[in-house]
Amino acid sequence: MAIKKNVVFNGILLYRRNYRENDMLVKFFTNENGTKMFLIRRGRKQGFKMSADILPFTYGKYEGSISQDGLSYIKEPIETHHYQQISADILLNAYATYIMSLIDTALPEGVANHKWFNQLFYALELINHAIDPAVVTNIVEIQLLELFGVQPWLRDCVICHRNDLPLDYSAAYNGLICSQHWHMDPLRFGLSQRTVYWFRKFSVVELKKIRTIDLNQTTKTQLRKLLDSIYDDTVGIHPKSKRFLEEMSQNRF
Ligand SMILES: [Zn+2]
Incomplete structure (x- = not known):
């Protein structure tokens, strides 16, 4: 050894x-x-x-x-x-704990990963500095999908590769589909174009560069539902820290 x-x-x-x-x-x-x-x-x-x-x-x-x-x-x-604010606030605590448990699950033990070390560091910094913890969590969840072997296609329509029509997320196609192809997945999510915009943006954003984020409640709710569905059905994990967070957020908001 x-x-x-x-x-x-x-x-x-x-x-x-x-x-x-x-x-x-x-x-x-x-x-x-x-x-x-x-x-x-x-x-x-x-x-x-x-x-x-x-x-x-x-x-x-x-x-x-x-x-x-x-x-x-x-x-x-x-x-x-x-992280003083995180330590002092039980809801921030719950978000941070969930993010850390996801990252711990996604990463193989003992393998250096500087990108994710930085992402975690800045995710906690942002939460500690009163940036919306739900949104920081969404960003981490979206970017971790790759490490869980699920990489949704977000560049354009997964079927025809058009980028000029409204897009929606399809779990069946594991990516975005354009309005011309919406009939191919009756179970598509029905996301607003604003939610699609943030979903794509969050898949590439560097947490280090974020100063403020302001999402409306509809977008936040849609992102939360979308990510719950992807994590429950495709990734197949639902950590204990997430259940705790769900109970906490229901009581607070
Ligand atoms: Zn298409």
Whole structure:
């Protein structure tokens, strides 16, 4: 089992759970080594010196040992930060947790993915800075489809490749179909052209470049329904964190 010692890495904490009597397992998405599980010895003991550096919704730079296929270890934190607003708000908390569980499911363990490390970092930054968390979540969900092996065709009509007619999403064709071909899928979604516009835009947007997003409620509802359907029927996953988020958002809005 190969272990690289005294390695400096940048990590975003995905989740943590209790382990044995005094220990903790903490999963990080590291920029250098992808997702990795760390064993934090005595992490549940009172007065543990690193406890602030491994709180939920923490990111930072650490030094430690990275194991290729077993558990990794943190020797010491170098610089850590918290997403304060996310920590303080249970709904933001639920959105962030869902995004992180999706990314964790989509990525193979231990394989570096700088693009997604950055996307996750900025997704959490945006949510932390009061950008609509439902929309940030939609963007992550749309862009992750590729990693789940589902890449909807959004460039033009999947059948005739026209781009000048109204488009709608068809699950049967796994992509957009133009109004001339709407009769070929009676179960198409009936999306507004505005929703189609955002769906396409969100499939390519870099979260880093977003400053504001303002979507009307109809568009948000259509996107939510569309993505629920794609994730339930085509991707086939419905994480526990999503059920929690659904209950939370129903109570809040
Ligand atoms: Zn067509």
